[in-house]
Amino acid sequence: MTKPHLANVAADRPAEPPVPVALSDIEAAAARIAGKVAHTPLVVSPSLSRLCRQPVHLKLETRQPIGAFKLRGAMNAVLALGDDRRRHGLVTASTGNHGRAVAYAARQLGLRATICMSALVPANKVEAIRSLGAEIRIVGRSQDDAQAEVERLVAEHGLTPIPPFDNPDVVAGQGTIGLELVEDLSELALVLVPLSGGGLAGGIAAAVKAWRPEVRVVGISMERGAAMAVSVAAGRPVAVVETETLADSLGGGIGLSNRVTFALCRDLLDEIVLLSEAEIAAGIRHAAREEGEVVEGAGAVGIAALLAGKVSPHGPTAIIVSGGNIDEAVHRRIISGAAG
Ligand SMILES: *Cc1c(COP(=O)(O)O)cnc(C)c1O
Secondary structure (H helix, E strand, C coil), rough: CCCCCCCCCCCCCCCCCCCCCHHHHHHHHHHHHECCCCCCCCCEEEHHHHHHHHCCCEHHHCCCCCCCCHHHHHHHHHHHHHHHHHHHCCCEECCHHHHHHHHHHHHHHHCCCEEECCCCCCHHHHHHCCCCCCEEEEEEHHHHHHHHHHHHHHHHHHCCECCCCCCHHHHHHHHHHHHHHHHHCCCCCCCCEECCCHHHHHHHHHHHHHHHCEEEEEEEEEEECCCCHHHHHCCEEEEEEECCCCCHHHCCCCCCCCCCHHHHHHHHEEEEEEECCHHHHHHHHHHHHHHCCCCCCCCHHHHHHHHCCCCCCCCEEEECCCCHHHHHHHHHHHEEEEEE
16 A cells, blocks of 8 residues: 655645644654554444444543653654753653653653743642652742743753644654554544644644545534634634633643644644533543543543534544543542532
C-alpha cells in the first residue's frame, strides 16, 4: 500500500508557511516513543454502541503511565532534542497532565525537569509532580508569574522549555494516537476528541486524515471558556475568560501568537461541539457506572457528547478518553449524582 500524503492545507494561502506537522513527522514520533509510551487499548462500549446503533470504541489514554495522553507529546519533544539542549534540563509551567508528562519523561531519560508553579497551586497537585522526581519552583501568585519564571530560566540558565501544545514535536507525539486508531479500527468513520490548545485534536486529525481523508474528526470543549472554538469562529486566536469547569484539563487559552495548532484545528476539524457542566458530569458518571473507568472531566467529553445527542455517529466511532486524573472526592460526588 502506498502512503497517502497529507493534503497541503496551506495551498490556497501562499503567503503562509505550510502547517508544520506532516504524516512523516507523526510516523517518526511513533518510532521514537515506541516502548516508552503505551500503545493504548481500544475497547468496545456495549452501552454506547446500543445507544448510537453504531460500534462505539473507547481509546483509553487513561492507561498511560501518568494517566493521560500528554506523555506522547512530551516524550517525543524531549527525545527530539539534541544533547546540548537536554544538558541543562527541561522546564514548563504546567501543574496538570503536561507537567506530569514532562516530569515523567525527564526521569525516564535521566534528565532534570523543573516545574514552575504559583503559590496558589493546591498541595496535592504539587506532590503529584514532585513524586515523579521533578524539581518544583514556587513563584508568585498566578500562572503568568510561573510562566515568567520559565522564560527567565530559559534565558539565564539555558533550560529547554517543553510547551504543552503549540510545538510541532508535541503535536506529532499526540498524533500517534491517530496512527493507532487507523491501525486498530480499519472501518473508522468518526473520531471524537477533547479540545483545548488543540495539540491532541490537531495531531490526531493530521494523522487520521492523511490515511483516511473521509473520516470525520470532531473537537469537543466545555461551554465555559472554549478558546479554540471561539478562535476558529473569529478566524484568529482570541483570548477567552477562564471559568472553573469540571473539564479542568481543557482550561486556558491557545496563545495569541499561536503558530501550529490554530491553523491545524481550523483546517482539519470538521466540527467543534460545546458541552454544559451537567453534560460533562453525565459523561464522567457514565464512564464510571457503565464502562468501569475512572475518567476526568476533560477525558469524558466524547462520551458526554454522545449521551447529550450533540453528535450522531454515522459509522464506527472512536472516542478519545484522554485522561483519568480527577480528584477522588470530586469523582465520588459526581458518580453519586450530587453534581451536575
Ligand atoms: C491537555 C488535555 C486535553 C487537551 O489537549 P490539547 O492538546 O490542549 O487540546 C484533553 N484531555 C486531557 C486529559 C488533557 O490533559
